[in-house]
Amino acid sequence: MRISADTDVCIGAGQCVLTEPAVFDQDDAEGTVVLHTTEPAAEYEDAVRDAVQLCPAQALSIVEE
Numbered sequence: 001m002r003i004s005a006d007t008d009v010c011i012g013a014g015q016c017v018l019t020e021p022a023v024f025d026q027d028d029a030e031g032t033v034v035l036h037t038t039e040p041a042a043e044y045e046d047a048v049r050d051a052v053q054l055c056p057a058q059a060l061s062i063v064e065e
């Protein structure tokens with residue numbers, strides 16, 4: 001699994017960080033999403049899918065390999 005985040009549409013709601021802080025973080029200044037990794041380990045895949053669904057701005061997407 002590979003993920004991408006569009007910081008132009010991210011509204012900094014932080015749902016992704018609450019869902020999986022091992023993968024998602026927020027920029028200290030802007031509040032927009034920061035990815036710890038674009039290729040999360042298998043153990044995080046379910047949480048990443050949840051975060052993609054929960055993001056109110058549809059800023060997150062999954063790139064299936």
Ligand code: SF4
Pocket residue numbers: 005009010011012013014015016017026031032033054055056057058059060
């Ligand atoms: S949930 Fe979506 S809008 Fe909120 S910080 Fe994460 S990527 Fe940005």
